Amino acid sequence: AQSVAQPEDQVNVAEGNPLTVKCTYSVSGNPYLFWYVQYPNRGLQFLLKYITGDNLVKGSYGFEAEFNKSQTSFHLKKPSALVSDSALYFCAVSAYAGKSTFGDGTTLTVKP
Amino acid sequence: DAGVIQSPRHEVTEMGQEVTLRCKPISGHNSLFWYRQTMMRGLELLIYFNNNVPIDDSGMPEDRFSAKMPNASFSTLKIQPSEPRDSAVYFCASSQDEKLFFGSGTQLSVL
Numbered sequence: 368a369q370s371v372a373q374p375e376d377q378v379n380v381a382e383g384n385p386l387t388v389k390c391t392y393s394v395s396g397n398p399y400l401f402w403y404v405q406y407p408n409r410g411l412q413f414l415l416k417y418i419t420g421d422n423l424v425k426g427s428y429g430f431e432a433e434f435n436k437s438q439t440s441f442h443l444k445k446p447s448a449l450v451s452d453s454a455l456y457f458c459a460v461s462a463y464a465g466k467s468t469f470g471d472g473t474t475l476t477v478k479p
Numbered sequence: 480d481a482g483v484i485q486s487p488r489h490e491v492t493e494m495g496q497e498v499t500l501r502c503k504p505i506s507g508h509n510s511l512f513w514y515r516q517t518m519m520r521g522l523e524l525l526i527y528f529n530n531n532v533p534i535d536d537s538g539m540p541e542d543r544f545s546a547k548m549p550n551a552s553f554s555t556l557k558i559q560p561s562e563p564r565d566s567a568v569y570f571c572a573s574s575q576d577e578k579l580f581f582g583s584g585t586q587l588s589v590l
Contacts, residue, residue, distance in 0.1 A: 399577055401577075401578065401579075403581075408583075409583055410483070410570055410572070410581030410582050410584050411522075411570070411572075411579070411581045412581070413578045413579065413580070416577060416578055418577065457522065461577070466524065466527060466534075466535060467524070467579065468524070469522040471521045472521065472522075
């Protein structure tokens with residue numbers, strides 16, 4: 368079985384400050400890891416993925432994530448937050464291409 | 480490409496009625512997924528298809544739920560009979576190269 372934990376329901380940061388949204392995972396074998404963002408009344412949008420290779424993955428809108436195999440983590444980061452980054456963020460894991468399991472989501476609020 | 484297209488955007492129905500949700504995946508994508516999102520249970524995978532064939536329907540909650548994919552460009556999720564606890568946002572997603580592309584969802588309210 369595969370699972371994802373997003374330990375924080377909410378993350379609040381000030382605009383211009385760095386942000387981190389945490390994610391840990393459990394899966395048999397090598398993981399496929401993803402981050403998605405959801406804006407109100409919209410479907411999820413792909414941000415970035417880790418399949419193999421460099422542990423630091425860069426994605427859309429200046430976001431990046433670091434794969435840490437020993438800690439089974441895949442935290443989402445951004446050096447300087449924008450108010451427009453405020454949204455619901457989902458981490459997902461898959462043991463193979465196809466069936467992804469999503470975390471419960473973390474609401475990011477960036478205050479001016 | 481217009482992306483994944485779902486219809487209707489909103490559906491309000493009465494308990495016991497049949498509900499059909501529709502999805503048109505992105506052309507060329509060979510996998511299609513139906514998810515349900517609620518506050519209580521988050522995002523749940525109901526069923527997914529690969530090359531129009533159902534691969535895993537273990538997430539379908541009950542026999543009241545059924546899904547079909549008659550061709551590569553169309554899928555339906557049917558609930559018959561519907562119940563108030565089916566109220567949720569239902570998302571369709573298609574994929575190629577691992578990442579998912581989601582539609583805007585159908586907000587279902589069963590009264």
